[in-house]
Amino acid sequence: MGNNYTMVAKTLFGFEELLEEELRNLGAINVQKGVRSVTFEGDKGFMYKANLCLRTAIKILKPVKSFRVRNEQDLYDQIYKMDWERFMSVHSTFAIDATLATDRFHHSQFISLKTKDAIVDKFRNLHGTRPDVDLKYPDIRIHIHIQQSEVTVSIDSSGRSLHQRGYKTATNIAPINEVLAAGLIMMSGWDGQCDFMDPMCGSGTIPVEAAMIACNIPPNINRKEFAFEKWPDFDANLFEKIIESSLKKTREFHHKIYGYDKAPSAVAKAKDNVKNANLSEYITITQRNFFETYKPVDGKLHMVFNPPYGERLSIDMEQFYKSIGDTLKKHYPGTDAWFITSNMEALKHVGLRPSRKIKLFNGHLESRLVKYEMYEGSKKGKYIE
The missing domain is CATH 3.30.2130.30 (VC0802-like)
Structure with missing residues (x-):
């Protein structure tokens, strides 16, 4: 052509x-x-x-x-x-x-x-x-x-960075970049064929991106503008057609997406952002402390999250990461749990052996995306005692 x-x-x-x-x-x-x-x-x-x-x-x-x-x-x-x-x-x-x-x-x-x-x-x-x-x-x-x-x-042709999707009016203290969130979810192999959870959802970025992937919704559909709209050769009719044909490719999603956070302020922001993205029918945001929860569904659960990493949020790292491992081990059988961290030292305290480790960057911080497979029943998960 x-x-x-x-x-x-x-x-x-x-x-x-x-x-x-x-x-x-x-x-x-x-x-x-x-x-x-x-x-x-x-x-x-x-x-x-x-x-x-x-x-x-x-x-x-x-x-x-x-x-x-x-x-x-x-x-x-x-x-x-x-x-x-x-x-x-x-x-x-x-x-x-x-x-x-x-x-x-x-x-x-x-x-x-x-x-x-x-x-x-x-x-x-x-x-x-x-x-x-x-x-x-x-x-x-x-x-x-x-x-x-x-x-x-x-x-x-984009203008402001494409991670600024347009659905986020409110963010919490350490928000994850939308492009990073989408990439983590895609790397985890999420395909919308089971329930999904982010147990530390902050302002809701990961649940929203997961729902958009599951439903094949164009990620930047809520964005106010792109730079090319100001170009002399901008073709508004063509752009309208592209939007229409992209929306025709969306699909139904027959499972649930859960977001938990223990901070009431984060939960309120996450609910706002989910609503802005028009995804309230797929995503349930609840105020819960992950360490006091049980798996909310029977069958397979796909989990992706971005735990606090001490750079902007102060927590007792050792205890915190040990609690992640303990909660997964005791209460989340049949779960593939993925999370990103830049704290390599803290990872040692999870007490589980990751089945995957992928090197990434979260902003300027070198990080790892790790996967833990929690088995149902007898195959109790690969634990390090």
């Missing part, structure tokens, strides 16, 4: 394969995995669909120009030469993000400034006036990536 172009989807470290698979399933072509990113090809409609439907993408960038530079003057000249009126007008506001993987330039801030100067000068020389910078809500966000001497200029 003549209208296809290359795009780059950014993601979190460790989620590259998940994103690659998501893109293939969505219909992208020439999908290639990188570090914290996956490149692919598609047309304008596919760009809209990628922003709407990808669970593990943080941004979708559209590269528009690449060139080599020796110094700052080269950068300025090449940026100045570009036809910026394809992307914006003198009345547009804009912002620039720069990432550097080079020893030629040392300050991303300075690169952003040089790029801004070139664009502003170009418009001023053409029209006698210039577009303004707006760091918070720009009409167009420009991304500069420098790898040694190779510069790639991209236009950011």
